[in-house]
Amino acid sequence: MRKKKKFIIKKTPNPIWGLVLIFAVAFGFLLYYNAINKESLVIKYSEFLNLSEKNEIAKIHVQDQYVQGKLKSGKNFETYIIPSEKLWNNLKANNVEIKVSPLDSQSWGAYLLFSFLPLLLLLGFIFFRQSSAGGGGAGKIFSVGKSKAKYFSPNTVNVLFKDVAGVEEAKEDLKDIIEFLKNPKKFERLGAKVPKGVLLSGAPGTGKTLLAKAVAGEANCPFFSISGSDFVEVFVGVGAARVRDLFAQAKKSAPCIVFIDEIDAVGRQRGIGLGGGNDEREQTLNQLLSEMDGFTTEHGQIIVVAATNRPDVLDKALLRPGRFDRIVEVPYPDVNSREKILEVHVKKVKLNESVDLKKIARGTPGFTGADLENLINESALLASKAEKDSVDVECFEKARDKIVLGAERKSLALTEKDKLRTSYHESGHTLLNVLLPDTDTFHKVTIIPRGRTLGVSWSMPEGDKVSASKSELLSEIKVLLGGFLAEEIQFNEHATGVSNDIERATKIARLMVARYGMSDKLGSITYDDTKEHPYLGRDIQQSRQHSDHTAQKVDDEAERIIKTCYAQAEALLLENKDKLDLLANMLLEKEVLHSKEVYELLGLPPVKSHSLG
Numbered sequence: 001m002r003k004k005k006k007f008i009i010k011k012t013p014n015p016i017w018g019l020v021l022i023f024a025v026a027f028g029f030l031l032y033y034n035a036i037n038k039e040s041l042v043i044k045y046s047e048f049l050n051l052s053e054k055n056e057i058a059k060i061h062v063q064d065q066y067v068q069g070k071l072k073s074g075k076n077f078e079t080y081i082i083p084s085e086k087l088w089n090n091l092k093a094n095n096v097e098i099k100v101s102p103l104d105s106q107s108w109g110a111y112l113l114f115s116f117l118p119l120l121l122l123l124g125f126i127f128f129r130q131s132s133a134g135g136g137g138a139g140k141i142f143s144v145g146k147s148k149a150k151y152f153s154p155n156t157v158n159v160l161f162k163d164v165a166g167v168e169e170a171k172e173d174l175k176d177i178i179e180f181l182k183n184p185k186k187f188e189r190l191g192a193k194v195p196k197g198v199l200l201s202g203a204p205g206t207g208k209t210l211l212a213k214a215v216a217g218e219a220n221c222p223f224f225s226i227s228g229s230d231f232v233e234v235f236v237g238v239g240a241a242r243v244r245d246l247f248a249q250a251k252k253s254a255p256c257i258v259f260i261d262e263i264d265a266v267g268r269q270r271g272i273g274l275g276g277g278n279d280e281r282e283q284t285l286n287q288l289l290s291e292m293d294g295f296t297t298e299h300g301q302i303i304v305v306a307a308t309n310r311p312d313v314l315d316k317a318l319l320r321p322g323r324f325d326r327i328v329e330v331p332y333p334d335v336n337s338r339e340k341i342l343e344v345h346v347k348k349v350k351l352n353e354s355v356d357l358k359k360i361a362r363g364t365p366g367f368t369g370a371d372l373e374n375l376i377n378e379s380a381l382l383a384s385k386a387e388k389d390s391v392d393v394e395c396f397e398k399a400r401d402k403i404v405l406g407a408e409r410k411s412l413a414l415t416e417k418d419k420l421r422t423s424y425h426e427s428g429h430t431l432l433n434v435l436l437p438d439t440d441t442f443h444k445v446t447i448i449p450r451g452r453t454l455g456v457s458w459s460m461p462e463g464d465k466v467s468a469s470k471s472e473l474l475s476e477i478k479v480l481l482g483g484f485l486a487e488e489i490q491f492n493e494h495a496t497g498v499s500n501d502i503e504r505a506t507k508i509a510r511l512m513v514a515r516y517g518m519s520d521k522l523g524s525i526t527y528d529d530t531k532e533h534p535y536l537g538r539d540i541q542q543s544r545q546h547s548d549h550t551a552q553k554v555d556d557e558a559e560r561i562i563k564t565c566y567a568q569a570e571a572l573l574l575e576n577k578d579k580l581d582l583l584a585n586m587l588l589e590k591e592v593l594h595s596k597e598v599y600e601l602l603g604l605p606p607v608k609s610h611s612l613g
Ligand code: ADP
Pocket: 163, 164, 165, 166, 167, 202, 203, 204, 205, 206, 207, 208, 209, 210, 211, 307, 341, 344, 368, 369, 370, 371, 373
């Protein structure tokens, strides 16, 4: 296994719990109702007459023909009677306590429950759907068509641009917008068109929502905030009504800002996808488009700011002039921005003076603002767990390991055989990583199981990597094959753990041929039928643009690249078999080796390290 990427999963509240709760209450009611009636005996009228003759009845409760009563022996009973003068006289003579009530007061609780249960369930369902969809309450049921936008009056948002670190270009662009809002005359005088919509586009966690809040804080004008998913409803027409309502409100407060977070929920390309839900979304989107076309009011400007991490799926009509005609990229933070973001967030924790934020920024390539915030939070948690006075470098190291590699699984006891094999596997990756040119800088290797992997050989680019050369990609393929090869060389067989490595190596080889035009044979033409997701690094399948014959050529060429890399990597490992043994045995003993230790062990000159201390 080799590791470079990380995954973050967000939790959302589950509306099912609301239903479960309602069912539990109803069920409890039923049980209770049964329990209080259970012990009474149903008797015949004739028997009731007998009991009455024998003066064994203590009291009765009569509702029309239905009677519940208690015997002098203490037993409860129930029966139906034919009321008669004689019966009443007899009971009266025996001093029986008689209570009479009208028919419908009988067990009203159960009656109510049974008549209203279906309604109750329905209400409960709607309530929990509503509140889980966007934080609300029962009142929302009666206002489906109202927008769920949160309104902030001027001066109530306390996020400012200084709270958003890095992202200087995005801030510059947004400052222009604020200037427009505050001073439209200044621009109109020279004939400049005031922008209507600004689209913030960037990976999850890069600070888009935060930026929008800062715009609200800086602009000092009314601010409406809503999430794209708040428009989406099962009922056709509701989303469009909400859009209309939102803009009606905004027009009254102009000049103002409307912020639509995660706009891809409504703004997806029309005419794709399945099912009737699509219809609803199209209506909503159409409404949004038409509102954006016509909202210059006499009171002043409305500017719509939207955010998305899927600009690729947005309907093209949204990006036309007069709508979201400004696209502001919110990039992954580079090393300087990461340092600034860290500076913002470390204010909340007590930092040990040994911590150098520059080093931490350098050791966290690919981290977003949200990841960095998480890193600091995790470090602080670890520090308090260890009862330290302040958050030190060690805590940061551990927190970074946890975030990038997953939590350690100390409970997983590996057999000696598995451990030895993992040692060789990871040493194979590590040795090639260190020996080959143009690889990412090796950081450390461990055989402590984490997450789903038994071991990790971890490397990181020296700076912020934005592109890769052919020789870098070839080296990466070789390093990926290193684990497999080391197992084969040492044990003449390999375990299932290599499949992920091979998959990734194959993917790189295919991309080299099909996308990057790096094949000598096929030349620099793109044969790619996948499109990489702009931020998630995932591929999206598209319809194929070329023939089976070409596809075969791509496959053959990719296979050739893998085979060549395989042969070269194998040769290099065999040549350095003594080093492989040395490394594997040391790793088996120590379980973790840092780059410094590895370079020393192999007798190589040390390189710059990625450690945070
Ligand atoms: P997005 O909307 O792009 O997914 P958010 O704006 O919700 O990301 O960011 C999540 C959190 O990460 C923010 O609340 C903030 O604490 C932190 N964060 C992200 N980017 C930055 C930044 N540039 N400066 C400071 N904090 C940031």
